[in-house]
Structure formats: C-alpha cells, structure tokens
Amino acid sequence: MDPVLLARIQFATNISFHILFPAITIGLAWVLFYFRWRAWRGGEALWDQAYTFWVKVFALTFAMGVVSGITMSFQFGTNWPGFMERAGNVAGPLLGYEVLTAFFLEASFLGIMLFGRNRVSPRMHLIATLLVAVGTTLSAFWILSLNSWMQTPTGYYLEDGVVMVESWWAVIFNPSFPYRLVHMLLASLLTCAFLIAGVSAWRLRRGVGGPGTRRVLRTGLLLAAVGAPLQVLVGDFHGLNTLEHQPAKVAAMEAIWETQAGAPFTLVGWPDASERRNHFALEIPYAASLILTHELEGEVRGLNDFEGLHPPVPMVFWSFRVMLGVGVLMLLVAWWGSWQTRGGRAPSPALLRALSWMTFSGWVAVLAGWYVTEIGRQPWIVQDVLSVAEVAADHASATLAGTLFGYVLLYALLLAAYIGALRQMSLKPAASLGLSPQPATVQEA
Amino acid sequence: MAYWLPVIYMLIMGLALLIYVVLDGYDLGVGMLMPLAEEAEKDVMVASIGPFWDANETWIVLGVGVLLIAFPEAHGIILTQLYLPVTLMLMGLILRGVAFDLRVKAGDHRRQLWNRAFFVGSLVAAAAQGWMLGAWVTGLQGGPLGLAFSALIAITLPALYLLLGAGWLMMKTEGALLERAIHWARIAVWPMALCLLLVSIATPVVSPVIAGKWFTFPNILLLAPIPLASAICLAVIAVLLRQPELIRRGRGWLLFVATVLICVLATLGLAYSVFPDVVIGRLDIWEAAASVKSLQFVLVGVVITLPVILFYTVYVYRVFHGKATELSYE
Numbered sequence: 001m002d003p004v005l006l007a008r009i010q011f012a013t014n015i016s017f018h019i020l021f022p023a024i025t026i027g028l029a030w031v032l033f034y035f036r037w038r039a040w041r042g043g044e045a046l047w048d049q050a051y052t053f054w055v056k057v058f059a060l061t062f063a064m065g066v067v068s069g070i071t072m073s074f075q076f077g078t079n080w081p082g083f084m085e086r087a088g089n090v091a092g093p094l095l096g097y098e099v100l101t102a103f104f105l106e107a108s109f110l111g112i113m114l115f116g117r118n119r120v121s122p123r124m125h126l127i128a129t130l131l132v133a134v135g136t137t138l139s140a141f142w143i144l145s146l147n148s149w150m151q152t153p154t155g156y157y158l159e160d161g162v163v164m165v166e167s168w169w170a171v172i173f174n175p176s177f178p179y180r181l182v183h184m185l186l187a188s189l190l191t192c193a194f195l196i197a198g199v200s201a202w203r204l205r206r207g208v209g210g211p212g213t214r215r216v217l218r219t220g221l222l223l224a225a226v227g228a229p230l231q232v233l234v235g236d237f238h239g240l241n242t243l244e245h246q247p248a249k250v251a252a253m254e255a256i257w258e259t260q261a262g263a264p265f266t267l268v269g270w271p272d273a274s275e276r277r278n279h280f281a282l283e284i285p286y287a288a289s290l291i292l293t294h295e296l297e298g299e300v301r302g303l304n305d306f307e308g309l310h311p312p313v314p315m316v317f318w319s320f321r322v323m324l325g326v327g328v329l330m331l332l333v334a335w336w337g338s339w340q341t342r343g344g345r346a347p348s349p350a351l352l353r354a355l356s357w358m359t360f361s362g363w364v365a366v367l368a369g370w371y372v373t374e375i376g377r378q379p380w381i382v383q384d385v386l387s388v389a390e391v392a393a394d395h396a397s398a399t400l401a402g403t404l405f406g407y408v409l410l411y412a413l414l415l416a417a418y419i420g421a422l423r424q425m426s427l428k429p430a431a432s433l434g435l436s437p438q439p440a441t442v443q444e445a
Numbered sequence: 446m447a448y449w450l451p452v453i454y455m456l457i458m459g460l461a462l463l464i465y466v467v468l469d470g471y472d473l474g475v476g477m478l479m480p481l482a483e484e485a486e487k488d489v490m491v492a493s494i495g496p497f498w499d500a501n502e503t504w505i506v507l508g509v510g511v512l513l514i515a516f517p518e519a520h521g522i523i524l525t526q527l528y529l530p531v532t533l534m535l536m537g538l539i540l541r542g543v544a545f546d547l548r549v550k551a552g553d554h555r556r557q558l559w560n561r562a563f564f565v566g567s568l569v570a571a572a573a574q575g576w577m578l579g580a581w582v583t584g585l586q587g588g589p590l591g592l593a594f595s596a597l598i599a600i601t602l603p604a605l606y607l608l609l610g611a612g613w614l615m616m617k618t619e620g621a622l623l624e625r626a627i628h629w630a631r632i633a634v635w636p637m638a639l640c641l642l643l644v645s646i647a648t649p650v651v652s653p654v655i656a657g658k659w660f661t662f663p664n665i666l667l668l669a670p671i672p673l674a675s676a677i678c679l680a681v682i683a684v685l686l687r688q689p690e691l692i693r694r695g696r697g698w699l700l701f702v703a704t705v706l707i708c709v710l711a712t713l714g715l716a717y718s719v720f721p722d723v724v725i726g727r728l729d730i731w732e733a734a735a736s737v738k739s740l741q742f743v744l745v746g747v748v749i750t751l752p753v754i755l756f757y758t759v760y761v762y763r764v765f766h767g768k769a770t771e772l773s774y775e
Contacts, residue, residue: 060546066499067542071535073506077513078528081521088517089739096514096743100750103503108754108761111496119764165738393525403532410536414543421550 004392006400007079010407012374014071016367017411021065023366026140026185027192028058029133031219032113036129040122046212054196054216056425059114064418066107068411080381082391087163087382090156090171091146098142106135137185144184148177150382151373152245163385175245179238180373186231187369190330191362193223197337198359199426201352208429217355218341224334231327236291242376243292246383248306249376252316254288259302263288268321271313276303311378319371326365333358450740451730454515455723457747458508463712465504466602467609467705472498474610476541476567477603478629479560486622487560491545493617493769498545500758502538512723514743516733519723526585527577534573541566568603575602582715583651584725594651601640607633608682608704615697617769623697627689630700634686638679641707645672648718654726655718668717675710678703 032054038047073095077084084091112120112128120128155170156163165171197220203209204217243250255271255278256263265287269278289298303310333354341347347355381388472494479487513520524531540562548559579595580587611630615623649656659668681703685691692700721729734740 056550060543060550063499063542063546066502067539070502070506070538070542073509073513074524074531074535077509077520077524078531081525084513084517084521088513088520089736092510092514092517092735093739093743093746096510097746099503099507099510100746100754103506104500104750104754104758107500107503108757110499111761112764115496116764162736164736165742168742393521393528395525395528399528403529406532406536410539414539417543417547417551417555420552420555421547424552425550 001397001401003395003397003400004389006397006404007392007395008388010400010404011075011079013404013407013411014068014075016370017415018065018068018072019366019370020363020415021061021068022136022140023188023191023362024061024195025058025065026136026188027190028054028061028195029129029136030189031192031196031223032058033126033129033133034219036126040126044212046210046215049210049212050216053210053425055114057195057199057422059110060418060421062106062110064414079393080388080391081393083381083386086161086386086391087150089163089165090149090153093168094142094146094149094172098139102135102139102142106132106139109135140184140188141181144181145172145174145177147373148180149174151180151377152176152241153382153385158385163382176238176241179234179241182234183231183238183369186227186234187362187366189227190224190231191366193220193227193334194330194355194358194362195360196220197224197355198357199422201347201355202359203426204347205349205352205356206427208427214341214347217347218338221334221337221341224330225338228327228331228334232331235327239292243300246376247301248303248310249316249373250292251301251303251306252311252313252376253320253372254292254300255313255317256288256300256302258304259299261289261299262286262297263292263300265291266317269317271317273313309379311376316372316376319368319375323365323368323372326361326368330358330361330365446737446741447734448731450737450744451515451734452721453744454511454734454740455720455730457751458511458515459712459716461504461508461511463708465501465508466605466712467708468497468501468504470606470708471609471613471701472501473541473567473571473603474606474608475613476563476610477571477607478610478614478626479567480564481629482622482625486625489618489622489769490614491548491563493614495545496761496765498542500761502542515735515740516723516728516730517735519728519733522724522728523581523585527580530573530576530580534570534577537566537568537570537573539566541570571603571606572599575599578602582648582719582725584727586726590651594647597640597643597647601637601644604633604637604640605704605708608637609701609708612697612701612704615692616701619768623693624689626697627686627692630682631686634679634682641675641711652718652725658718668714671710671714675707678706678710 032051035047035051035054038044039051076091076095109128109131112125113132116128117125149171152175153163154174155165155167157166158164197217200209200213200217200220203213239250254263255266255269257276257278262285264283264285266278267282267284269281269283271278286296289300290296292298292300303313337347337351337355340351377383379387379389381391475490475494479490482490509520509524512523544559544563544566548556548563551559576595576599579598580591582598583591583594608630611626611633614626615630618626649659659665682700685696685700685703719725721731723730723733
C-alpha cells in the first residue's frame with residue numbers, strides 16, 4: 001500500500017482518537033467551573049455533588065486526551081518530517097506557545113482541582129478550576145490557529161521553499177481562524193452538553209441518580225438548546241469563509257462537478273468521481289447557490305475548476321451530511337427536552353431514552369466536521385503552498401502498517417475501556433459516590 | 446543573534462529534558478516498582494504521584510517542542526530515525542497514563558489488568574527512552590556497536606528511574622512501604638552504578654569525537670569534577686542505604702537529591718560531549734536552527750512563561766508537600 005496513504009491513515013487514526021477527548025474537556029472544564037462557582041456561592045448541595053461526580057469523568061477524559069496528545073506531538077515529526085522542515089517556522093512557535101501557555105497550566109492545576117480540596121481554600125480551588133478551563137481553551141486557541149493557517153495561510157513568504165514569517169499577527173489571526181475557533185468551541189460545548197444530559201438520563205433510567213441529577217440533565221439541555229442554533233449560524237459564516245478561501249473544498253462538500261449559476265443542493269446522492277456526476281441525487285433546486293452566495297442565481301465554482309487539485313469527493317460530501325444531520329438532530333432534541341423539562345417538570349421516558357442514545361452524538365458530529373475540513377484540504381498540507389506527498393517520511397509500508405495495527409488495537413481497547421469506565425461510574429448510586437449531603441471529607445477525584 | 450539564539454535554545458531544550466528525566470523519572474520509577482508492593486500499598490504509591498505525573502510529562506512535550514521549534518530539520522531527522530522506539534515509548538506512556546484512572550474506575554474486576562498495564566507501560570516507556578538516548582548519542586548510526594550501546598542505556602535509564610522512584614517513596618510514604626522503598630533502593634543502586642560506569646566507559650569507545658574531548662590535556666583535569674562529584678553522590682546514597690535509621694528519621698530526601706545530582710552531572714557531561722551538534726556528527730545547532738524571527742518570537746514567550754510555569758510548579762509541589770495520604774481516583 002502507498003506509504004503516504006498509510007502515514008495519513010495512521011495520523012488520522014491518532015488525531016481522530018485524540019479529538020474525542022478535548023472535544024469533551026474544553027466544554028466540561030467550563031461546566032465544572034460553573035458547578036464549582038454555584039457551590040462556592042453557597043446554597044444547594046447539589047452543585048457540589050454534581051462537581052464531585054463530573055470531575056471524575058473530567059479526570060479520566062483529560063488523561064485520555066493528554067496521552068493521545070503527546071503521541072501527536074511526536075507524530076508531527078515521525079510522519080511528516082518535511083512539514084516541520086518547510087513550515088516549521090510557523091508550526092513550531094504556535095505549538096510552542098500552546099505548550100507554554102496551556103499544557104503546563106492545565107496539567108499543574110488539574111492536580112489541585114482533583115486532589116487539593118482539603119489542602120487549599122475553597123477560593124483557591126475555584127481558581128484552580130478556572131485556570132484549568134482557561135488552559136483548555138488556550139490550548140484550543142493555539143492549535144486551531146495553526147490548523148487554520150494550514151487552511152488559509154497568510155502573513156508568510158517563501159525563501160528557497162521554506163516558509164518565513166512576515167507578520168505574526170497575520171499568521172495567528174489568519175482569515176479562517178476566528179470562524180474555526182468559535183465553531184470548535186461551540187462544538188465542544190455541545191458535545192459536553194449531550195454527554196452530561198445523556199449520562200444523567202441514563203442514571204435516572206437506572207434509578208441511581210442523586211437529587212441533583214435532574215438539574216444537571218436540564219443544565220445540559222439548556223446549554224445545547226442555546227448552543228445548537230448558535231452553531232448553525234457560526235457554521236454558515238464558516239462555510240462562506242471556506243467558499244472564499246478554499247472553493248475546491250466547498251465544491252467537494254456539495255459535489256458540484258461543473259461551475260454553474262443557480263446550483264442545487266444535493267440532500268443525498270452518490271458522487272461518482274469517474275463519471276463526474278452524482279447518482280441517485282435528491283436535489284433542492286437553487287439551494288446551494290442560496291446558501292453559499294445568499295442569491296438564487298449566484299455562481300458556484302465546480303470541481304472542474306480544480307482539475308487534479310481537489311479533495312476526494314465522496315468522503316467530504318458524506319462527512320458534511322453526517323455532521324449536518326447529527327447537528328440538526330441535536331438541535332431538535334435539545335429544544336424538545338428543554339421545553340419538556342421547563343419549570344422543573346419531569347422528563348418523559350421517551351426523552352430519557354433519546355438522550356441516553358445521543359450521549360456521544362457530539363463525537364460523531366465533531367469527527368465528521370473535522371473530516372470535512374481536513375480531507376477537504378487534500379492534496380495540500382498547507383493549502384496551495386505545500387502538498388502532503390512532498391512532506392511525508394519515507395518509512396517502509398510494512399513499518400507503517402505494523403505500527404498502525406498497534407495503534408488501532410490500542411485505541412480500540414482504550415475506547416472500550418473509557419466507555420466501560422464511564423458506565424461503571426454512572427452505575428454507582430449517588431450515595432456511594434460521596435454524594436451524600438455532607439461534601440466529601442476525603443480528598444477525592 | 447544568529448550565533449546566540451541556537452545556543453540559548455539548546456540550553457532550554459537541555460533544561461526541559463533534564464527536568465523531564467528527574468520528574469517523570471520518579472513517577473515512572475514508582476510505576477515500575479508497583480508489582481512488588483502489597484495490594485493496599487499500590488494505592489498509596491499511585492496517590493504519591495497522582496497530582497504530579499501529568500505536569501511531569503509535559504516537560505517532554507516542551508523538550509520535543511523546543512527541538513521542533515528551534516531545530517526543525519533535526520526534529521525531522523531524529524524522530525524519523527527513532528520511529529520505532531518513539532512509537533513504543535508513546536504506547537507505554539498511553540497505557541500508564543490511562544491506567545491511573547482506569548485501575549479504579551473500570552471496576553474491581555479490571556483492577557489487576559490496569560495495575561499490570563501501569564507497570565508494563567512505565568517499563569516500556571523508560572526502556573524506550575533509554576534506547577532513544579543511546580541511539581542519539583551514537584549519532585543514529587545503528588550498527589552492532591551502536592545497537593549494543595543503545596541496549597545498555599535502555600537498561601541504565603530504567604535503573605536510574607527505579608532509584609528516583611524509591612527515593613520519592615522514601616519522602617512520601619511511611620511504615621512498611623517506606624521499608625520496602627529502602628529495600629528496593631538497595632537492590633537498584635548497584636546495577637545502576639555499574640550501568641553508569643559502563644556507559645561512561647562505552648561512550649568514548651563508540652564515539653572518537655567524544656573521546657577526543659575528554660581524554661586530552663588539560664580537559665581531563667578540568668572535567669575531573671564531574672565523575673568525582675558523581676562518585677560522591679553515589680557514596681552518599683550508599684551510606685544512607687547502610688544506615689536506614691537516617692531515612693526513617695526523614696533524611697530520605699538526601700537520597701533523592703543525590704540521585705537528582707547524578708542526573709544533573711550526567712547531563713552536564715553529555716552536553717559538553719556533544720556540543721554543538723544536535724544530530725551528532727551530522728548537523729550542528731546553527732545549521733539546524735529555524736529562522737531568527739521565529740526563534741525571537743518564541744523566546745519572548747519562553748522568557749515570560751517559563752518563570753511563571755516554574756513558580757506554579759513549585760506551588761503545586763508545596764500544596765502536596767508531606768506524606769501521601771488517602772487520595773483516591775474513585
């Protein structure tokens with residue numbers, strides 16, 4: 001098998017596994033801060049209990065993110081040495097700032113957050129929780145800045161094929177960065193919202209929830225009910241930005257083979273690269289033009305304009321539809337649930353079932369969204385500057401296939417263990433978790 | 446600027462990796478010692494490193510990050526050449542990192558499994574790091590001599606970590622576990638000393654350049670304090686282990702500090718041996734350096750953040766000062 005493709009699959013496997021966990025922790029860190037703040041202000045004990053339960057989930061999720069993240073920091077070099085040699089002047093500093101401003105902050109104060117309750121004042125504990133949340137968000141800031149620069153590079157010039165920086169401001173705040181950052185932060189908030197609503201629903205169905213489980217469930221629902229429509233709006237802006245800077249990606253997302261005015265939106269279909277058309281297409285006339293140009297007769301550039309330099313169409317096309325579909329489902333369920341639980345009303349069994357089924361729906365949407373944006377950038381690693389094939393290492397296919405096999409096995413095991421552990425934790429009745437009226441006196445995580 | 450920036454980054458990278466070896470060294474060491482402990486003691490051992498391991502591991506990310514930022518070409522060469530040991534190390538770190546949580550959260554029936562994963566992950570990561578260090582010192586050349594040298598360091602580094610781990614436990618635990626830690630240190634110290642000696646002899650043998658730097662006059666005199674000081678540290682460790690009463694009375698930290706000093710001295714010796722190469726015999730730090738503008742941009746960040754990082758690292762260690770108590774991941 002082609003070693004470049006194998007290296008890509010290996011990196012994609014690792015990065016796909018990794019993103020699952022930050023997608024939860026970025027949002028969950030802020031939710032925990034909210035719980036802690038409510039508890040700190042005094043009043044109902046349930047916020048303290050909610051914190052005690054969810055901080056355990058956070059610890060596990062965070063550990064999964066850390067270890068798979070360390071792997072990534074090495075795979076940049078092992079799989080794409082050319083990327084670092086040619087674009088290292090941009091990639092290095094942005095990753096460096098992530099380590100310096102975010103990683104140490106998160107990792108250090110996480111210790112206090114998990115184990116320091118009896119060793120620092122409640123106020124310091126609240127601050128530690130805040131610093132961890134700030135750390136996770138800063139981490140997202142830098143890594144998304146780098147990723148966005150790879151999509152829409154600005155602020156650089158080339159010297160003997162090596163990227164040199166002209167303006168750091170232009171590099172960091174490149175054109176797609178603000179949209180991608182907000183899109184991802186909201187995605188994380190939604191992933192976390194459905195996780196806490198889903199786990200709470202599951203606990204209620206099993207009859208192991210504490211007094212606060214319903215309140216936590218409602219917190220998740222409300223977060224999702226507000227976040228989901230915002231995400232639709234931000235997603236639209238993000239799409240328009242992509243159309244301006246990466247039209248080939250948009251053409252692949254919509255499977256538009258020929259440049260045309262009044263392009264239809266293909267709801268479902270089977271893009272066929274050899275015949276350059278979509279089979280079994282169910283189309284909404286003019287809709288693609290309307291969405292992308294906000295005009296009925298707007299012209300949308302087709303894949304024919306990017307002969308040989310556009311991404312593989314079916315993967316991008318389908319990933320985009322999966323993301324949209326799951327996103328819409330999340331929005332509807334969040335609104336339905338928020339309405340049903342208004343004013344302290346009890347959630348119906350149907351809602352609880354739906355929510356527990358959708359516990360990990362955020363993961364599906366996040367992965368699909370990242371596949372759109374990353375596969376959509378192919379064949380480039382830095383759009384229009386550096387191609388993936390140019391920067392790959394020349395490992396033997398057997399080496400790559402062997403290690404890939406190892407990673408896949410390990411990740412499958414870990415994912416099973418993670419979900420299994422989450423289930424174990426959720427199964428424990430509230431009382432045995434130290435969720436009794438008396439806040440835990442032993443240091444607990 | 447073009448001369449000094451790469452030198453400064455070499456120093457930062459060396460410092461980050463040294464801090465890594467010391468800090469993650471003790472928690473990997475504790476991980477490797479775990480199967481030797483009683484069931485209940487295992488929880489205390491994990492508790493003694495629980496608040497710290499995550500930040501400890503971040504130092505290797507910084508070390509590799511600096512390699513990437515400052516010497517991107519070397520980053521590519523080194524990590525490509527060390528592909529297999531790097532992969533093994535990563536898998537080890539992954540296993541043990543998740544085992545911290547999963548050994549208590551995955552349910553009692555899985556506890557043994559994750560305890561084992563914690564041990565295996567720690568051992569594999571430590572040995573792979575030793576192998577990488579050995580391969581790097583021999584200029585990534587391979588060959589039977591290079592491989593033998595890598596294998597030697599793949600044993601030395603875990604032995605050093607074991608001693609660090611035992612020293613850590615002497616500071617953080619009491620009672621029966623403390624006695625065990627003393628016992629473990631007694632077993633680990635001599636193989637480690639032997640390995641260190643062998644490495645010191647083998648290094649100039651496999652690398653004529655390094656031999657030239659050490660065994661010429663007057664270098665050999667000027668450098669003599671490094672092996673001498675190491676010998677003194679070893680003597681301190683030996684004395685402490687012969688008089689465990691001192692450790693029981695709270696002098697265990699001396700053993701830990703002496704082991705840390707050995708790490709520092711070894712790093713100094715190594716830095717002197719290889720400077721100014723970053724890929725030994727192939728690429729020096731000026732050839733491999735990134736653009737001055739990129740280096741300046743990051744240096745601003747380093748100068749501002751590194752003191753802050755060190756400050757709150759010390760703060761966290763102070764918060765959790767003293768013997769490890771009932772701290773649970775459940």
